[in-house]
Amino acid sequence: MKAEIIAVGTELLMGQIVNTNAQYIAKGLADVGVGVYYQTVVGDNASRMKEALGIARSRADLIICTGGLGPTQDDLTRDVLAEFLGRKLVMYGPSMDKIAAFFEKRGTPMVESNARQALTLEGADALPNETGMAVGTAVTQDGTHYILLPGPPREMKPMFDHAVKPWIESRSGHVMPLFSVMLKFAGIGESFLENRLLDLIEAQTDPTIAPYAKEGEVAIRLTTRAASREAANAKLQPLEAEIRSRVGDHLFASEDITLEQQVLHMLSERGLRLAVAESCTGGQLSDLLTAIPGSSEAFAGGVICYTNGLKHKLLQVPMDVLEGEGAPGAVSEETARLLAENVSRVTEADFGLSITGVAGPSESEGKPVGLVFIGVHGYGRTEVVQVQQSGNRETIKLRSAKSALYHLWKLLKSQL
């Protein structure tokens, strides 16, 4: 099956928003074994949309459009597809009921144009919208599949995951469903990881091995088709075991969770609490941790000791460690150690994690940009790690926060 994604919207075309929908859909199609050959963006203009559909039909057999299903006169996608395929628009009852109920609850009369959101094509499958009003559409004509999805990502994503994927799977000619396992790594670069697994990646056929990289984390997805979860596991597990034997030291999860989720999970499982002392990361580590719902169970908070004054006042690092002739300075093993130990003491937390370094753009204390010390205090001991990060201020901050989480995870793992 060859797919093409058409994103509709003048705000995309003009660069007012980024086309994250195309990425999400392309990734999701890859998961179900469908290759995307083209992506197109077109404005809210009927004749150009029709032209884009015509070109797509000539080269793809699955066409997924996002955007233009809203209530306004700019929202043309369903009308254009109806005309393109020579089908009528019909009202989808459950969506109409939902829209009417919404206005009834608000106690305001329904604006007429809102009813447009309940329209789909005659003979098409309606795709329910879990988080919004506009119904989606899936229809096959002359061997080509057409799917219409809403533009807002919070409506598009659940519709794609829960309605579109199964719809495509049932038409893709594959007799067996896909099973996959996500392996997540920290403290190792993507290219280094790939290098260690190069022979496996080059020889892959079934299961497939797909690497994914995000700042500070690397993931590999193993995927196979099988008649059952057991049959899939019989193929996936030997490969996973081989990967573990090579790079298991860096594998923090075999499911799609972040490093901060894993660390918080390990801490709360053991009834332990963490406090942090952030200098150069300036709150980013805490921000990552508190992005996880329920993080307060294992995360107490901490101190943003951005200046030497605060390192001294709130975390009792002696001024003669921080400043003066021959002093180790704020960016030093000694300061990192004291910050980690003292933040755990003053907050009465079981673990103290500290980060102090030079985020740039200019050097500090004569120390180079990217030099960072990470202190991990817990289980009655303190370890300090020195790392040299590369990149700009933004990436140095993020990589340092992720690196601190990695070293905390290593300590937690060593105590299993």
Place this chain on the structure above:
Amino acid sequence: MKAEIIAVGTELLMGQIVNTNAQYIAKGLADVGVGVYYQTVVGDNASRMKEALGIARSRADLIICTGGLGPTQDDLTRDVLAEFLGRKLVMYGPSMDKIAAFFEKRGTPMVESNARQALTLEGADALPNETGMAVGTAVTQDGTHYILLPGPPREMKPMFDHAVKPWIESRSGHVMPLFSVMLKFAGIGESFLENRLLDLIEAQTDPTIAPYAKEGEVAIRLTTRAASREAANAKLQPLEAEIRSRVGDHLFASEDITLEQQVLHMLSERGLRLAVAESCTGGQLSDLLTAIPGSSEAFAGGVICYTNGLKHKLLQVPMDVLEGEGAPGAVSEETARLLAENVSRVTEADFGLSITGVAGPSESEGKPVGLVFIGVHGYGRTEVVQVQQSGNRETIKLRSAKSALYHLWKLLKSQL
């Protein structure tokens, strides 16, 4: 001039990365008055790239390709365009020198394929690459302009801004350059702002008025063509004055800076320092502030008082304010006030800014998700503002952090 953007790369097509280049270019073209009619993404495949070029030529007179200028065999864009236009590839000397110098400095022999990055088309203009190896290309044939840019954003952006924009400007038939002013607003929603300016937006011809929205901030760009900066100002200033008279209370800058930059600037101008007490935002406010180079001049740091224990231990909020029958609780005006006052006292900072609220996903202390109290202490007084944020945990955190900055900015402004 009608433009089409073609982004080349299998990693884009498969959804491994987001197509931020298309957005950047589309926005930049809008700045110089060029409309984008289509965006396309195509993989590293010569025949499909040629097909995309053919379609683009039939409907656009400016075609900008990004990606595929690197040294590997996958990087086909320049070869494909050369064949498409029937031109030879020629070596661009300055790029070749730069590549050779790079390898000489590293002390390693140059891998042959790297020379490919110095190739451009016969008769084309070479576009210098300030931050990388691959030279860009700009060429006109049969009335259509073709531009090739590298894929990595850190190479593409400076090349687009410094070489492509003037190249297009000189061919767009406009005799006068563009001038614009960016107005930035906080504490006001995009739709509310647009509503207040609706008659101006609808009547716009020259200067044009373009709204931009990012989470927690709204911007408007006024643009005009003029023979000189003075002539432009004569057109821009009356419009800016009219906008100021309507929504000036929310206008924090008439240049493209963030709210946190403006607040830090106002603080350091006055020799003042800020400390923060973050509960529900969990470090995000500090993270935003410390993203700005030099922020330590006006930002001391603060406390992530995520748990009640830390609010009490580090910031002396009495436990009977935080917990117990009839207590105001952690999410209350009283706690916000004490946090703001106490964080400024214990850190010896001039200003204390506090945020305490319910980030969700579930309610807390019987208080609804999104309820947030912001405390601003400075100039000898403390103000507490209660806000009700909407959205999920992530947006509630970000909006609360931006909202706190807005209220601090208001206090600073009132003391001008």
